[in-house]
Each structure stands twice: as structure tokens, then as C-alpha cells.
Amino acid sequence: MTRQPITLLPDTLRNQIAAGEVVERPASVLKELVENSLDAGATRIDVVIEGGGASVLQVTDDGQGIPAGELALAVTRHATSKLKTAADLFTVTSFGFRGEALPSIASVSHLLLTSRAREAAEAASLEVDQGVLKAEGPAALACGTRVEMRRLFSGTPARLKFLRSEATEAKRCQEALMRMALARPDVAFSLVSGGRELFRLPGGQDLAGRLARFWPPQVTEGLVKFRREKDGMTAHGLAGSPCHAQNRADRMFFYVNSRPVQDRLLMRAAREAYKGRLLSGEYPQLALFLELPPEEVDVNVHPAKTEVRFRDESAVFSLVRWALEPVAGSAALAEPGGGYAAAGASPAWGGAGASRPSAAPGGTSPWLGRGDESAPARLRAYASFLSPEAEREVPLPLTPPAPSVERFPSDRSGAAADQAAASLGAAAPRALQRENLEYLGQVADTYLVLRQGGAHGRLVIVDQHAAHERVILEGMRRARAAGHTQPLAVPLPLSLHPSEALRLEELAGELREVGYLLERDGDVLLLSGVPPTLATGRAVQHLREILAEQSDGLTSLWTLLSCKSAIKAGQPLATDEALALLEAWLDAPEREHCPHGRPVVASFGESELERLFKRT
Structure with missing residues (x-):
């Protein structure tokens, strides 16, 4: 490899490299410009974006402004009014202080900077394109500063490819401005995107x-x-x-x-x-x-x-x-925005804190292999097998169970009940079709006990309710497009918060798939149908949680429906019923955890049992 001499980089390339640290996307440009406005003592900041902020991003404030003689310095690297000595670096009280934001933005876009200092008779402006000064002169503007950036990364198309869609970049701009607006409720803010006003906040608010x-x-x-x-x-x-x-x-x-x-x-x-x-x-x-x-x-x-x-x-x-x-530590809260509240009763099942799922880890189980995700028939069959109520309530295209498996009877015979309630010692081991597992019996009408690997294998305990929840959830996922609904006699009007209206636009199709019939009329949402397994009140509550982003859309709703339809703790199961549940559960992906994130299974090897009984 031929040695190349050491040379100084051109100024334009230096600025573009520096811009790579500061300017990642339109939202980072917005952040830098708004921080400059706040440092200038602005009491009102107005932001306008087009094309997600990449085509046009304009920030106007009523701050102190920049004197005409300092405009050129404002777009020069390492020029700032916020630092004087090295000691100032350790007592920074301003937002921006490095003197890199404006020159970095100007080096990767077309920038028009217009400002009028409070003591000045008129405003001045300058125009910079890809780091090159194009023009400067007088302009018309009230006291304050307006920075208009156009065509971000037009001179560096390789970086332009890494931007997301216009909607995504616009949302990131909105989130960036929101975070800064929360820190300064005394300042008025507004944001217009694509000609549409997303929000306008008065000054003097509290948090x-x-x-x-x-x-x-x-x-x-x-x-x-x-x-x-x-x-x-x-x-x-x-x-x-x-x-x-x-x-x-x-x-x-x-x-x-x-x-x-x-x-x-x-x-x-x-x-x-x-x-x-x-x-x-x-x-x-x-x-x-x-x-x-x-x-x-x-x-x-x-x-x-x-x-x-x-x-x-x-x-x-x-x-x-x-x-x-x-x-x-507070379980219940007093009034909105109030102080600490005394602890109250825990929320009812299915409430705001009880029905949300958490991420369940995938991967291989420490005691079983990975679930077979290509077995939807068995999952859908078992979604209706153990619970006739679930079959009536969940209108899914369920595959009938195999003819050799007896359907769960709605009126249990005495023999079946006796068999299900038999003691663990009296239950005869029954082998499953795979995984080298033997079913031993049921404990406390809640836990299914198995042995894996013969007499010297592992003791395995499965929570029947959690396992059935996982089975039903996977069946619903595979049949998600059914779209059955329960019509309401009279449409129910619901007022929409602006943030809920945006969320509704994103999830309208998914909500229809699970049974919600919705019609938008301005700021009012008309609800004319709900998922057939939910009471109207519960359906409205869950819809509100989804639109408020307190729950994860379809996944959260499926979790609620699977919990409602699953067999409960304390319900005795006949041996064939337990075996059918275990076979279906073994086919389910992410079977180690229920949809809420709780464990489904626990296992003990010989060494764990020896430690439990202090035999080591």
C-alpha cells in the first residue's frame, strides 16, 4: 500500500465530518435550533416542517436576536457567545455552547439565517448553501431570529438514504420539541407539519x-x-x-x-x-x-x-x-396532579396494571426444545377443547379436535371428576407423544406434574392456566383476520384527545380485525361494535388504553381475551384433558411464559432436589 502524505482537510469536508456528530436527522436539527432560541431568552418559539423536516425546517423565536455584524460568525465553527474560558466548560448553564450547531447544519443543507437584535433598527440575513456563503444583507423581521433550513443532506446523498419515511421523521421532530416544551412550560411553543398544526402551547403553564x-x-x-x-x-x-x-x-x-x-x-x-x-x-x-x-x-x-x-x-x-x-408504593392515587395518595385496594383483574403483557423471551428452553411453530391446527383445536365457553365467545375458525380425543363435557360425570381430583400418588403415569415426558397428575387443581427422562430425570411442573393462556393467544394470532364483532344497539360516542386521534389513525385496521367497529366524526369517535368476548364497558376501557398507548395494541387485547377464556386455577382436569393441553402447549412458541410474562413451567433436576432436601 502506497503511503499517502498527511494534509489538512478542506474546510467544507471538516464541517461535514463535524456535522455527522451533531446532525443525524431533522429532529437533531430542530433540537439544536430550539436550544439556541431558549438560550436567547425566547418566550415564544414557532416551528414549521415540511417533508418530515428534511425538505423544510423553520424555527422562529422572539429572543434577543443577533446583531448584523455577528451573523457571519454565527455560522463559523467554534464561534459562540456562551463560553469565554476553559473554566466555563465545568459550569455550563446554557443548552448549546460548543459553537458547532449552525455551521454544522449549514454545511449539509441550504440555510437562511435572519435575525434582528432588540436594539437594532432593522433585521439582517445571510444565506449559506452546503457550507458556502451565498448572500447577505438587510431583511424584514421583528425582534428575534428565524432559521430556515432546506434540503437537508442534499449535498451528501449517502446520508440521505438513512432517513426514514416522512411520517417517521415528522414524528421524531414532534417528540423532540415535546421533550423541550416540557422542560420550559413558561415558554409558548407551536408546531406545524405539512401545513397542519400539530400543537400550540401557551406560555405560563405548569408541568x-x-x-x-x-x-x-x-x-x-x-x-x-x-x-x-x-x-x-x-x-x-x-x-x-x-x-x-x-x-x-x-x-x-x-x-x-x-x-x-x-x-x-x-x-x-x-x-x-x-x-x-x-x-x-x-x-x-x-x-x-x-x-x-x-x-x-x-x-x-x-x-x-x-x-x-x-x-x-x-x-x-x-x-x-x-x-x-x-x-x-402508592396503589391508588388521589386527584390529578395531586400529592402522594394513600394506598388503596389493588386494581380488579384486567385493570390498567393487570392485563398488560410483557415481553416474553424466546429461544430454547433449558429443559425442552424450541416449540414447533408449524402446528396451528393443534393450537386452534385446543383453544376450544378445554373451554366450551371460549368456543362460544371467541369466533375463531377453530379446527375440530382429533376424533380420538373426547371433548370436554359441559356437565362433568362423577367418574371424570373423581379421576381429575385423584391424589398424585394414585394417578397412573401417562406418556406424551414426545419430549420423553410422562404425566403424573394434578396438584391443587392448578399444577400439572410431569417427569422427564425416566426415573432419574427431572420433575416438571406446569401452571395449567398460564399454559392455556399461551395456547389460546397463539390460536388468536393465527386467526387474527376473522374480524367478528358484536354490534351495539346504539353507537357509543367517545371524545378523542389529539394524541388518541393520531394513535387511532395508526391502529384503525388492527382494531377492526379484533372486532371494533369505529367511525370518526371530528373529535368524536362513534363505537358501534366491540369484540364479541368483551362486555361493552371492558371493551371501551381497553380501547382507551390502546389509544392512550398504555397497552400494546392487538397483543394486549389478545392477552386479555386469552386470560378470559383460559381454564382457571382450581379447576380439576381429567387425564385426557391435561394431556391435550400439554400437547398443545408444547407446540406453542414462547411457551416458557404466559402472555403476561409470568412463568408457565418450573423444573427440578436431581441436584436441585438434593439441595432442596439438604442432601448435598
Whole structure:
């Protein structure tokens, strides 16, 4: 390989490389420009985007403005009014401070910068295209600044390919502005996308009022204020109780000195406060603000300033956990946005905290092989086999059970009941068709006991309700397009929050598949049909949870339906019934966990049993 000489990179290439650290997509451009507006003391910020922000992204504010003589410096690298000495790096109080945002944006787009300082008689502007100054001169503008970016990455098409669809990029812009708007409820914000106003927020709001614009009432009504102070640090904000948790972390917002951050330490501290009160994969709703002296936090560890480093991580962790523990321990909440509430009764089955599924790990079982996902017939057969109520309530195209298997009788004979309730010792072992398993019997009318691998094998215990839930859920997934519904005599009108209306547009087809008949009339949703296995009240509740993003769409609804239709704990099973359930469950993918995330099976080998009886 021939050695190449060391040379200085051209200025344009330097700026484009630097832009790669700051400008990832339109949302990162929006973030940088809005932060500059806030640092300029703006009380109103208006954002307009086209083409997801890649075609046009304009930010207008009423801040201090930039004098005409400093406009050229504003688009020059390492030029800033926010730092003077090296010591300032360790006491940063502004959002932007590196002097890289505007020149980086200008190097990968067409930028028009217009500004008028408060003491100036007129505004001035300059135009930069792909890092090259094209024009500058006087302009018309009220006091403040307007930055208009066009054709992002037009000069670097390789980076343009990595952008997502316009809708996705627009949503990311909306989320970025929302996070900053929550940190400054005293400032007015607006966002227009494709000529459509997505939101307009007045200044002077409190945090609860601003969150109510972005989160539906089902979420905001369950939020509680918290505040703790210790050693010059303060943790405050709004948080939801465990019974209002959801299965995604996208409503956990963290701020350090009003700066939106993504910090693992804060996330761990919040999760620790809720430990033991949430199912696996559940997350609380949370907007947490941490205020501490600037010298106690380093905000200069990431080019986009989304990560920070604390001088005393242990103290920060303890404060956040301490601040959230009273909220995490509350089972019921008082009034919206109120203080800590006294613990109340646990939510009823199927409530906001009980019916949400969590992610169930796949992969190979430690004691059984991977489930055979190519066995839909057996799954659909068994979805109706054990529960005649499920067959009547769940209108799925179920495959009839094999002729050799006796259908579960609606009126159990005495002999069958005696057999199902027989003691474990009296039950004769029955081999399954595979997996080298023998069924030994049922314990407490809830647990199915098996032996794997002969006399010296493993003891296996299966929760019959959890196993049946998994079987029914897989049957529903395979028959999801059935679209049966239960019509309502009179359509039920439901008011729509703006965020719910957006969610409805995304999920309208999926909701129809599971039996919802919906018609939109402005801000009102007319519900004329519900899934046939749900009472109207429960169907409305679950629809609200889906639209509020408190549950995961179809998966959450299937989970609820499978739980409703599955055999219950305490229900005796005849041997043939237990064997049919086990055979169907062995065919199910993700069989190690029920749809809620609870374990279905436990097993004990000889060594575990020896330790249990202290024989080692």
C-alpha cells in the first residue's frame, strides 16, 4: 500500500465530518435550533416542517436576536457567545455552547439565517448553501431570529438514504420539541407539519397542564407530584403509580438542569424505586427533573449533549430512588396532579396494571426444545377443547379436535371428576407423544406434574392456566383476520384527545380485525361494535388504553381475551384433558411464559432436589 502524505482537510469536508456528530436527522436539527432560541431568552418559539423536516425546517423565536455584524460568525465553527474560558466548560448553564450547531447544519443543507437584535433598527440575513456563503444583507423581521433550513443532506446523498419515511421523521421532530416544551412550560411553543398544526402551547403553564396536551387523560389523571431535596440537589416532577404502568419506556422523561437527557443511571434509579411492584417489562410514566449545581455534572461528554456524567453518581442515584419510592408504593392515587395518595385496594383483574403483557423471551428452553411453530391446527383445536365457553365467545375458525380425543363435557360425570381430583400418588403415569415426558397428575387443581427422562430425570411442573393462556393467544394470532364483532344497539360516542386521534389513525385496521367497529366524526369517535368476548364497558376501557398507548395494541387485547377464556386455577382436569393441553402447549412458541410474562413451567433436576432436601 502506497503511503499517502498527511494534509489538512478542506474546510467544507471538516464541517461535514463535524456535522455527522451533531446532525443525524431533522429532529437533531430542530433540537439544536430550539436550544439556541431558549438560550436567547425566547418566550415564544414557532416551528414549521415540511417533508418530515428534511425538505423544510423553520424555527422562529422572539429572543434577543443577533446583531448584523455577528451573523457571519454565527455560522463559523467554534464561534459562540456562551463560553469565554476553559473554566466555563465545568459550569455550563446554557443548552448549546460548543459553537458547532449552525455551521454544522449549514454545511449539509441550504440555510437562511435572519435575525434582528432588540436594539437594532432593522433585521439582517445571510444565506449559506452546503457550507458556502451565498448572500447577505438587510431583511424584514421583528425582534428575534428565524432559521430556515432546506434540503437537508442534499449535498451528501449517502446520508440521505438513512432517513426514514416522512411520517417517521415528522414524528421524531414532534417528540423532540415535546421533550423541550416540557422542560420550559413558561415558554409558548407551536408546531406545524405539512401545513397542519400539530400543537400550540401557551406560555405560563405548569408541568401537569403541559403534559395533558401530549398524554391522554387515562395517563395524566394517574400522575402524582413528587419533590425531594438533599445536599444541594433536588429531584421533582410527576410520576405514575405501578397500577398505571405500561409495557414501553417511551413515557419516562429525564431532565438534568432542564436539559433533556438519556441517562442509564437515572433510568436504573427509577426502576429500582419501582422494583417488586411492576411485572417484567413494565415501565412507569415519569417526568423527572434533577436540579444540581453546574459543577456537579459534566454536560460535555456527548456531541449532541444528550448524555451527562455526574460527579457523585451514588448521591444522584439515592436521591432519585428516594424521591420516587412514595409514588411507587402508592396503589391508588388521589386527584390529578395531586400529592402522594394513600394506598388503596389493588386494581380488579384486567385493570390498567393487570392485563398488560410483557415481553416474553424466546429461544430454547433449558429443559425442552424450541416449540414447533408449524402446528396451528393443534393450537386452534385446543383453544376450544378445554373451554366450551371460549368456543362460544371467541369466533375463531377453530379446527375440530382429533376424533380420538373426547371433548370436554359441559356437565362433568362423577367418574371424570373423581379421576381429575385423584391424589398424585394414585394417578397412573401417562406418556406424551414426545419430549420423553410422562404425566403424573394434578396438584391443587392448578399444577400439572410431569417427569422427564425416566426415573432419574427431572420433575416438571406446569401452571395449567398460564399454559392455556399461551395456547389460546397463539390460536388468536393465527386467526387474527376473522374480524367478528358484536354490534351495539346504539353507537357509543367517545371524545378523542389529539394524541388518541393520531394513535387511532395508526391502529384503525388492527382494531377492526379484533372486532371494533369505529367511525370518526371530528373529535368524536362513534363505537358501534366491540369484540364479541368483551362486555361493552371492558371493551371501551381497553380501547382507551390502546389509544392512550398504555397497552400494546392487538397483543394486549389478545392477552386479555386469552386470560378470559383460559381454564382457571382450581379447576380439576381429567387425564385426557391435561394431556391435550400439554400437547398443545408444547407446540406453542414462547411457551416458557404466559402472555403476561409470568412463568408457565418450573423444573427440578436431581441436584436441585438434593439441595432442596439438604442432601448435598
